Amino acid sequence: MIYKMTRRAALAGVASIAMIAAGATSALAEGWKPQKPIEMVIMAGQGGGADRLARLFQSMIQKEGLASMPMLPVNKGGGSGAEALRYLKDNEGDAHKIMATLNSYFTTPLRTDIGVDIEEFTPIARMAVDTFVLWVNADSDIQTMEDWVAAVQASGGSWKMGGTGTGQEDSLLTAMLEKEFGIEVTYVPFDGGGDVAKNLVGGHIDSTVNNPSEQMGFFKAGKSRPIAAFTTERIDAFPDVPTARELGHDIVYSMQRSFVGPKDMPAEAVAYYTEMFSKLNELPEWQAYTEDEALDRDFLTGDALQAYFLEEREKHAAILADMDADGAS
Amino acid sequence: MLVADRVIAIAIMALSAYFMWHATALPIGWNGVTGGPGGGAFPFWLSLVMLLSAAGVLLRSLMQAPSSQHFFDSQMLRSVIAVVVALFVTIALIPVVGAYVAIPLFIFWYIRIYGGHAWVLTTSLVIGTPVFLFFFFEVTLKILLPKGVTEPLFFPLYAMFF
Amino acid sequence: MDTLALLADGFATSLSPLNLMIVILGVTAGLFIGAMPGLGSVNGVAIVLPLTFIVPPSSAIILLCAIYYGAMYGGAISSILLGIPGASTAVATTFDGRPMAQQGKAGLALIAAAVASFIGGTISVVLFTLFAVPLADLALAFGPAEEFALVLMAFTTFVGLGGDDKLKTIIMICLGLVLSTVGLDLISGQPRLIFGDLPGFYSGISFLVLAIGVYGIGEILYTIESSRTAPQVTPAKITLNDLWSGIKTMNRMWRTMSLGSFLGFFVGMLPAAGATPAALMAYGMARSTSKDPKSFGKGNIEGVAAPETANNAASTGSLLPMLTLGIPGSPTTALLLGGMVMWGLMPGPMLFIEQPDFVWGLISSLYTANFAAVAINIALIPLFVWALRMPFTVLCALVMVLCIVGGFAPSQKMHDVWLIAGFGVAGYLLRKADYPLAPLVLALVLGPLMEKSFRQTLISEQGNVLAFVERPLSGTFIAIAALFFVLPLVKYLRKGGRRSIAPAE
Secondary structure: OHHHHHHHHHHHHHHHHHHHHHHOOOOOOOOOOOOOOEEEEEOOOOOOHHHHHHHHHHHHHHHHOOOOOOEEEEEOOHHHHHHHHHHHHHOOOOOOEEEEEOOHHHHHHHHOOOOOOHHHOEEEEEEEEEEOEEEEEOOOOOOOHHHHHHHHHHHOOOOEEEEOOOOOHHHHHHHHHHHHHOOOOEEEEOOOHHHHHHHHHOOOOOEEOOOHHHHHHHHHOOOEEEEEEOOOOOOOOOOOOOEOOOOOOOOOOEEEEEEEEOOOOOHHHHHHHHHHHHHHHHOHHHHHHHHHOOOEOOOEEHHHHHHHHHHHHHHHHHHHHHHHHHOOO | OHHHHHHHHHHHHHHHHHHHHHHOOOOOOEOOOOOOEOOOHHHHHHHHHHHHHHHHHHHHHHHOOOOOOOOOOHHHHHHHHHHHHHHHHHHHHHHHHOHHHHHHHHHHHHHHHHOOOOHHHHHHHHHHHHHHHHHHHHHHOOOOOOOHHHHHHHHHHHHHHO | OHHHHHHHHHHHHHOOHHHHHHHHHHHHHHHHHHHOOOOOHHHHHHHHOHHHHOOOHHHHHHHHHHHHHHHHHHHHHHHHHOOOOOOHHHHHHHHHHHHHHHOOOHHHHHHHHHHHHHHHHHHHHHHHHHHHHHHHHHHHOOOHHHHHHHHHHHHHHHHOOOOOOHHHHHHHHHHHHHHHOOEEOOOOOOEEOOHHHOHHHHHOOOHHHHHHHHHHHHHHHHHHHHOOOOOOOOOOOOOHHHHHHHHHHHHHHHHHHHHHHHHHHHHHHOOOOOHHHHHHHHHHHHHHHOOOHHHOOOOOOHHHHHHHHHHHHHHHHOHHHHHHHOOOOOHHHHHHHHHHHHOOOOOOOOHHHHOHHHHHHHHHHHHHHHHHHHHHHHHHHHHHHHHOOOOHHHHHHHHHHHHHHHHHOOOOOHHHHHHHHHHHHHHHHHHHOOOOOHHHHHHHHHHHHHHHHHHHHHHHOOOOOOHHHHOHHHHHHHHHHHHHHHHHHHHHHHHHHHHOOOOOO
């Protein structure tokens, strides 16, 4: 506590000197500017989808000079992001830390008691929403959702669904499928989406609900087949793949990719980062990337984002409660 | 030597018991629903093997005849303890006063007070090491070291090098 | 030949003056980053990734490969000079590299490491050039059961029977395996063994923390205590003649090195395995096929050459699934993959067809990076050896500072620095009580892979334990593992039989 107060007092004292020094570099927003490198906490380990996306943002920000200080990615993926959430909580009021989130932002505090309330954090910007698609190996006979349900039923519970871990996005979606169709599958967790995709193509699992970006390479090579999309509308990259909703099953699930700051982040800093991300959102490179990877670019900031977070948390709480009620895993 | 062997064996047994207790938070048996062992099974049963093996080491040492060999070299033990204490103090200081104060202090203690080296060598290392660390880790690799209360002093440096 | 024509085109890009300069810069930077305990290729690649937007993609990938290779070479430097493996891939290098340095043969060990790395890198790049596409299918055939069998094989080739005090070895293996389970249980998604509810344990105990602790701090404490009675580390010297004769010595080790290269390449190619099991298996095989297995661990030069060829071959091998399947085998290749995606290249089965310029530019840059790395590394050996000649107290102080900073750098948590100090003291005491430390470190590295693949298999096979032996590939590996486990026992019995009285231990 003493440490924090002295630091803040000293920060104010030296701010003026630093401002003069920082004035030389290009300015984005009038007023507040970061005085030291900005830490970008990533809620996942190195090399995963979330990490790759966060580092993509970092390099775009750096390339276009959107921030006056470098952006330093730090992975704190331990305990499904519990480590990152605790870290952000412990750095209340810090203007130089932002966190790249995924859906474990909702699920981790719900599943384990880590003393974190995400409502306290400062929402900054939602960059994209990732979609989910049901995939099977291209060699299988399954062409439609009905085929798939029939095959799962015929297997008598030994149907292997790959995923990235119990409590992760795809396991929730798998649970939703089980509930909707009254079926039972064997859920096999792997290290990451890429690993799951490889095991599907290698025939070690029977189906999976990967993000399109994770399967795109195999899909283009004709090694995997999309069956249904869990989106509200058809995905542009797969115009022939029906949505689950079209097929009469109301399953819609998505993965948000957003940035948040710690509790009580100074308003000027929030404004600075919001502007930085909105400029990033306009970049042609980012727009091209989202099209290639079938990401839904859906920019959202401020109170609207907070409302979205709280609504999603409600949704996830309901799904998790359902999962626990089933008591399957 | 034998006494130390026994103490370490008992410590390992205590540690194993502690691990086992922690592991029971998750299922340690065969999970019939998902197939395969539960989350606590690996740590629990391995700790048990560790506990039994350590008990074996303890029993074996009880059956051996006492030897006159000493576990520690009594003269050098003091040096080892001094270094360990200095290391712990340094680590404790890093988050408070920052790496750029704690580490030079440690080097000063080690080279000058403990090692008894000349002032020239001591001073050059006390100044040279943090300068190297700053340029290698912070400027080149973009890994920020903890600064504690000294953080504001670094703002002008950041502005200059980043 | 089509392949050769494509490769020639690739060389035309990678040998341009700008690209050559980039290779030299990248290799030198990688070498120093890799030589720093705690830092490895992943740090180097992560840092330069954003910079690669300034140069064209072909030069960018060359820079990344150069750093990747440089760091792989550099990892051996800290293993040999300081006895601290800078990355898990270099653990096996410490077993004989460190004793060699203590005998004053640091220069020779460094040469062996450099030459072996070069041979391993070169053989595997050639394999890569010729067979990249067909081999991708082999990687796909690997499911969890095969992964488990492979890790088990890595374990048994290394540990085997015999050697140190058996009870104490078992204790250390178990301890390593238990420590490896700290953090998150992948299967159930629940945190486990969060000692004292400290958030630092959520991400588990990293290999680096344990290795820097027991090999770095622990070793220094041990040396301080024994510095009064035992002679100090023999000061190492190196002349041009030594360099030359060192390279000639390597000429005798073709068998070990080619074995290491093939093994490294094939194991490295499998997404989940990577360079660490490859290096361990190569070490284990070199030892068990050697005429003088007892000299291993006491400064046998083959014990340096084998793991170094294998880990470099494996790092090339691990590029294969990344390029052909889009699956990164290590955090470093994951970052490389991220880089490629940023340049608009989609790794996967279509990459070789759609982007041949890029693929062959990359392959040719592996050749150049490898040449540059061995040349620069050998040129710098006198500098590294000279660094060992500083007074003991100065070296100790600086290594301790490196341990603190290097332990902090990867995860940027003070929690890890405290753990390093704790492991240092524990490692020192355990070593004094004759507990072997290598099995502890190895168990921590291989443990997570083993547990995960074991449980994945059982889940997907509905609890059928026989699945491991029923599947042809995994069954073969299990059989080899069993063979290696009993091999020392057979040797021991045969020797005992001839002498008619088994020697008492």
